[in-house]
Amino acid sequence: EIVMTQSPATLSVSPGERATLSCRASQSISSNLAWYQHKPGQAPRLLIYGASTRATGIPARFSGSGSGTEFTLTISSLQSEDFAVYYCQQYNNWLALTFGGGTKVEFK
Amino acid sequence: QVQLQESGPGLVKPSETLSLTCTVSGGSITRYYWSWIRQPPGKGLEWVAYLYYSGSTKSNPSLKSRVTMSLDTSKNQVSLSLSSVTAADTALYFCARVPLGVTDAFDIWGQGTMVTVSS
Numbered sequence: 001e002i003v004m005t006q007s008p009a010t011l012s013v014s015p016g017e018r019a020t021l022s023c024r025a026s027q028s029i030s031s032n033l034a035w036y037q038h039k040p041g042q043a044p045r046l047l048i049y050g051a052s053t054r055a056t057g058i059p060a061r062f063s064g065s066g067s068g069t070e071f072t073l074t075i076s077s078l079q080s081e082d083f084a085v086y087y088c089q090q091y092n093n094w095l096a097l098t099f100g101g102g103t104k105v106e107f108k
Numbered sequence: 109q110v111q112l113q114e115s116g117p118g119l120v121k122p123s124e125t126l127s128l129t130c131t132v133s134g135g136s137i138t139r140y141y142w143s144w145i146r147q148p149p150g151k152g153l154e155w156v157a158y159l160y161y162s163g164s165t166k167s168n169p170s171l172k173s174r175v176t177m178s179l180d181t182s183k184n185q186v187s188l189s190l191s192s193v194t195a196a197d198t199a200l201y202f203c204a205r206v207p208l209g210v211t212d213a214f215d216i217w218g219q220g221t222m223v224t225v226s227s
Contacts, residue, residue, distance in 0.1 A: 001169070032212065034211075034212075034213035034214070036153075036214070038153075041219070042219060043112075043202070043216075043217040043218055043219045043220070044153070044202065044204075044214070044217045045217070046211065046213055046214060046215045046216075049211040049212065049213040049215075050211075050212075053211075055211065055213075055215065087152065087153055089153075089155075089213065089214070091212050091213060094166070095166065095169070096155075096168065096169055097143075097155040097158075097168075098155065099145075099152055099153040099154065099155065100152070101152045102152045102153075
């Protein structure tokens with residue numbers, strides 16, 4: 001199983017600031033990585049796939065980078081609606097899809 | 109606009125079988141992979157299983173052979189059965205779609221249905 005490790009667990013950010021979230025894979029997953037945003041009581045939302053491609057309708061302030069084992073999700077200027085939990089997920093191994101433990105982005 | 113809505117019993121007794129349904133509206137269930145993902149209380153997301161409309165179920169190795177998925181194209185529904193449940197199966201269960209070859213990721217999710225395993 002490919003273990004996905006996200007850091008930090010909690011990120012305290014003020015509106016307008018940049019947020020940088022990290023995700024590490026226990027082995028190389030090429031660019032087979034997705035990022036999701038999840039708010040309580042709502043359906044998770046796909047933000048990024050292929051490590052760096054924004055999903056349909058996702059604002060340009062969200063960007064993804066990385067390949068192999070190290071990945072980053074950057075929110076360039078945090079808006080109030082961006083406070084949520086963010087998960088990375090690898091789909092390099094389709095016999096065992098795995099998610100990271102999540103990073104909670106909270107109001108500073 | 110495609111929407112997914114999960115439904116289920118809410119409460120299941122230990123050792124029994126959990127059965128959930130995901131109703132897809134606004135689009136066809138053919139030519140996609142369909143998946144179930146769960147979130148135990150206070151924890152992160154865990155992939156449960158996926159199924160292609162013309163294929164067999166692939167499930168999380170940790171769930172061994174307890175998982176069955178099926179599609180009902182006449183009702184546009186995706187179903188999940190999880191047998192021999194224990195308290196560890198208590199979770200919020202989501203269904204999600206994968207347009208393989210397009211994003212290869214879960215592009216549309218439902219809001220989830222909570223399942224509690226308790227006697």
